[in-house]
Amino acid sequence: MEVKKLSVSWQFWIVLFLTLQGLSALDFDPYRVLGVSRTASQADIKKAYKKLAREWHPDKNKDPGAEDKFIQISKAYEILSNEEKRTNYDHYGDAGENQGYPKQQREYRFRHFHDNFYFEESFFHFPFNSERRDSTDEKYLLHFSHYVNEVVPDSFKKPYLIKITSDWCFSCIHIEPVWKEVVQELEGLGVGIGVVHAGYERRLAHHLGAHSTPSILGIINGKISFFHNAVVHENLRQFVESLLPGNLVEKVTNKNYVRFLSGWQQENKPHALLFGQTPAVPLLYKLTAFAYKDYMTFGYVYMGLRGVEEMTRQYNVNVHAPTMLIFKEHINKPADVIQARGLKKQVIEDFITQNKYLLAARLTSQRLFHELCPVKRSHRQRKYCVVLLTAETNKLSKPFEAFLSFALANTQDTVRFVHVYSTRQQEFASTLLPDVEAFQGKSGVSILERRNTAGRVVFKTLDDPWTGSEDDKFILLGYLDQLRKDPAFLSSEAVLPDLTDELAPVFFLRWLYSISDSLSDWWESLLHSNWREVMPLLSLIFSALFILFGTVIVQAFSDSNEEGESQPPDKEEVPEKPGKTEPAFTKESSSKIPKKGFVEVTELTDVTYTSNLVRLRPGHMNVVLILSNSTKTSLLQKFALEVYTFTGSSSLHFSFLSLDKHREWLEYLLEFAQDAAPIPNQYDKHFMERDYTGYVLALNGHKKYFCLFKPLKTVDEEAVGSCDPDSSRGKPPCGLGPKPLKGKLSKLSLWMERLLEGSLQRFYIPSWPELD
Secondary structure, three states: OHHHHHHHHHHHHHHHHHHHHHHHHHHOOHHHHHOOOOOOOHHHHHHHHHHHHHHHOOOOOOOOOHHHHHHHHHHHHHHHHOHHHHHHHHHHOOOOOOOOOOHHHHHHHHHHHHHOOOEOOOOEOOOOOHHHOOHHHHOOEOOHHHHHHHHHHHOOOOOEEEEEEOOOOHHHHHHHHHHHHHHHHHHHHOOEEEEEEOOOOHHHHHHHOOOOOOEEEEEEOOEEEEOOOOOOHHHHHHHHHHHOOOOOEEEOOOOOHHHHHOOHHHHOOOEEEEEEOOOOOOHHHHHHHHHOOOOOEEEEEEOOOOOOHHHHHHOOOOOOOOEEEEEOOOOOOOOEEEEOOOOOHHHHHHHHHOOOOOOEEEOOOHHHHHHHOOOOOOHHHOOEEEEEEEOOOOOOOHHHHHHHHHHHHOOOOOEEEEEEEOOOOHHHHHHHOOOOOOOOOOEEEEEEEEOOOOOEEEEEEOOOOEOOOHHHHHHHHHHHHHHHHOHHHOOEEEEOOOOOOOOOOOHHHHHHHHHHHHHHHHHHHHHOOOHHHHHHHHHHHHHHHHHHHHHHHHHHOOOOOOHHHOOOHHHOOOOOOHHHOOOOOOHHHHOOOOOOOOOOEEEOOOOOHHHHHHOOOOOOEEEEEEEOOOOHHHHHHHHHHHHHHHOOOOOEEEEEEEOOOOHHHHHHHHOOOOOOOOOOOOOOOOHHHOOOOOOEEEEEOOOOEEEEEOOOOOHHHHHHOOOEOOHHHOOOEOOOOHHHHHHOOOOHHHHHHHHHHOOOOOEEOOOOOOOO
8 A cells, every 4th residue: 555655656756757757848938038039130139139138147236036037038048049949849839859840759758758867776866967967978078187287288289178167056057069060070180079077077177277167168278268158060160260379370361471471481391272252261270280380381362352353363373272271481382282172171181291391491499300300210210401601691692592303302201301591500500510610601411310319319411601603512412322322421420519499589588478477367367267266366466465555554644643632722722730631752762863964954034934833734843942133042952962863763853933023023922931931011111022932833834833932141241231232331241252152051951852742831822823
């Protein structure tokens, strides 16, 4: 009874699941998803797709259902953009993988799914796990060691398209049909394919920077670029094409073809020209150009352009089929031609491999020397190199043209002709030439055979310089005949130095290229890459900027620590007791070593009044000495001696005020210093005789207060009180010697220490008066 209940319950769940699947399939309508009619054109469909894709892209739309909506939009566009899939949907109403299948075949597929959805003792068996993994992905699976040792080095010859997948990835199932179609096409063009299972290759997935599945990325020249558009055939093809450098293939017309073909001498490469019938360069040709960029320069001619007829007539090109020409040292006649309506990858590669080098290539690097003149491995694999040692010229010299014609007539596979600029490879040339002075400014020819990779060679050099005459050709031909009969003809032996790489960029250019690549990678990662990798870099940059600007700001406002201690306006006029005042300066500031060997004292005038007092920075004070014209010299000398030890503080400024010019300003200021002096009366006969010389004011311009230093009266000054300004009255004349004047400031240094301690009485004023 229990078994029967379990069987009925299981059948109920199966029917419910399949019913929901059928309803969801029937509910999916690509026309309704894109918002177009059934008669919409491809342009309307593409326009609607782009609009919805921008709106619902998960990176821009933070709605929880944005990802599912974006998948539906991509699936709808995939169906409607393909005429065959669109026709199948219109006829059968099937938007899945069963499009176009007959009824019997679809029933079989249904039974196949039903058979794989059964009840085991443990749990359900879903068709999403690794046991049901697509067999097409199996042969492309990558492991970490395989990626590092094979894929990365191979990416310098061809780009790789890699998919990151995992089990239980429903989005991976959605893109599977498009992925299969793209792989089938791009692999035939020469693109490398790879699949990484994030569940089993977590180290590789993390190394690639893929933190979600599915992810698609491209690798070229060891650099990783992520794909960020909708997974459709056209977008993936454009992504692969965007990975390739933009300067691989040059567009050639009747105006620049001579310049293009004449570059063989500077570039030391053959030049390939493809005549095609499409304005855009075919992807197959771009991939071929990338694979052989070190050996050949590629150009493309669109036969639909005006003026191309001149080139087609000159080189006898069939305008009805793609034609590929290889040019070497002679630009008037191609060295080899291939023509076919469907140029396949293997055909093009075989054609280029047979023409990788010039007839008499220049040895510009040690790598090229290894390729053109390989080391002898056996007696049957002997390879000889005929080397022309010549001077560098802008135009073809007669010796080189004669050497080139001799190489063109050669039919032996075991002999390779090369030339070397003796001025650029001096050590190499001096090793092969028997008498360097005899060949000075002339060309020489040597026949050599490499014995090992360490540079050991056997060689034979023509006794006389090579002039390209018929006699020289006859002598060289005789040497080659003797060598073919007797390999021991090469009697000389030497160790050649490594060749200098002539085409390698200088260090500065390499540094610029590396900086440019780093900036482009950083910009790409900033725009598109996942933020898990970008955040450490951004955190480092912002931390450095914060420390830099924080240090500058703190240093700029380090002296403004009194800004927050300002008192309310109604309490500013209340004097503070000496014991309760807060210090404005620290004692450490007074012990600083003076920065200069002198005291800089400026006069306080109406010109400097605003900058030196009214708008003085917070925390700064101006110490002002009151003097007259007659006492200026003596008081300034004593003032400088007393305050010199305090000049190390950057918050103190020193000035002097002329009593003869600004007595009224001083009298006004002293009214706020309660017992400093009685309030003057303009009718007092001694009003203008009051002596303020030697007074020192410490003015805080920001907080509007001052501290006052009053000099102590000496015995000589008391005697002066009985003097008469007019000596005719019989009293002694008024006047002070230099010693009593200097004695006025004898206690100034102690007062300055109390000023820095903040223990002096402060006299607040409502505002600074004008200095007239």
